[in-house]
Amino acid sequence: MANIIGGITTSHIPAIANAMANGLEDTPYWKPFFDGYPPVRDWLNEKKPDVIILFYNDHGLEFFIDKKPTFAIGVADEYHNADEGWGIPTIPPVTGESDLSWHIANSLVEDGFDMTICQEMKVDHGLTVPLNLMWPGHNYGHVKVIPVCINCEQHPMPQPKRTFALGQAIGRAVQSFDDDLKVAVFGTGGMSHQLDGERAGIINREFDLMCLDKLVSDPEDLTKYSNFDLAEIAGAQGVELNMLIAMRGCLIGDVKELHRNYHAPISNTGSGLMLLEHTMPEK
Structure with a gap:
């Protein structure tokens, strides 16, 4: 069966790409x-x-505000970055994995998730920055990627309990795939942060560190928060925690923390990096 070997949390701040391109590390x-x-x-x-x-x-x-799926999954063989408003970056395309992604898409619909299934899909810094962080120089072409997009911008947005359930459903779908594949799951995005308004610049370090602890030991405890709670505690963009929660939901077996780093503020954002090793349960 396909095997989820681990999960990783990481920031996807666009300024990271600029820092790497200009040798500012x-x-x-x-x-x-x-x-x-x-x-x-x-x-x-x-x-x-x-x-x-x-x-x-x-x-x-x-996906702009006129058409905003709650959950979307890519099933293409290739994904291209495009102009996000400051010029088209000259980076290589991302390699897709259509067989497993179609299997996951079908399994999710059968499991009660009404996914937007994308046979063509442009990807932004939310996806490409994490890949470049892991394989600097955009040397990620050898690994196949399945993008799963969660709405964190336009209300109504899915609640943490729903994103965790989505992750669990994806974990089960991977487990039921017969091909012998090694799979890693990335949960990307900022922790506490707010980019505009009266509370711009808010960082709740104590809450961020608690969330990292809970992602290891008790992820379901994080599902008690609503998106309103997250916005109040961690800033308006703190709802990006949903991607980290979805990642953790995929880890349906035993989890062991191997590495962690937390730093703030980077672009007025709490940035949590975590590596979790995962052992799949027996079928």
């Missing part, structure tokens, strides 16, 4: 952030996953 502002990534890169290079299931939120590139 060792500057005082960025160094505490980038210093957290070598152990995760080493693990990925050692384990060599075949497929990445990547939870992210689209920031208006593929």
